Amino acid sequence: MQEIETEPKSGQTRVLVAEDNPMNQRVIQSLLAALGHEYDIVENGKEAVQAASGGAYDVVLMDISMPVMSGEMATRIIRAMDDDAKDMPIVALTAHAMKGDRERFLSAGFSDYLAKPIDVTSLSSVLTKHMGPSKAVA
Ligand code: MN
Numbered sequence: 001m002q003e004i005e006t007e008p009k010s011g012q013t014r015v016l017v018a019e020d021n022p023m024n025q026r027v028i029q030s031l032l033a034a035l036g037h038e039y040d041i042v043e044n045g046k047e048a049v050q051a052a053s054g055g056a057y058d059v060v061l062m063d064i065s066m067p068v069m070s071g072e073m074a075t076r077i078i079r080a081m082d083d084d085a086k087d088m089p090i091v092a093l094t095a096h097a098m099k100g101d102r103e104r105f106l107s108a109g110f111s112d113y114l115a116k117p118i119d120v121t122s123l124s125s126v127l128t129k130h131m132g133p134s135k136a137v138a
Pocket of ligand 1: 020065
């Protein structure tokens with residue numbers, strides 16, 4: 001167990017979560033807290049695009065199926081942005097990971113995907129995988 005930090009480190013990881021399901025929100029929230037990450041939660045793709053604009057996040061966890069705007073559409077819009085946000089790692093969250101989905105997600109601009117239900121091991125490894133190098137280069 002690590003000691004709890006009383007003040008956020010300047011290099012602390014910020015995660016944007018776009019997920020419309022309250023139960024899934026709570027699960028992801030508790031996993032991110034357990035891993036020591038800062039996070040914001042939005043409820044649809046449109047809010048995700050607004051929050052992502054400006055690139056204040058190290059990684060985005062993006063549900064595929066959301067009201068108002070889907071995760072795929074939001075990701076396409078973020079990738080077309082004119083600022084740092086366009087290069088953020090975006091991880092798709094999907095309940096139906098099937099053969100062919102990986103190609104579909106990658107072609108929509110996602111960096112990776114996680115199948116629900118999400119567990120701490122897979123979340124931790126996908127975050128480490130996508131945040132490590134981008135941190136070092138930045
Ligand atoms: Mn959903």
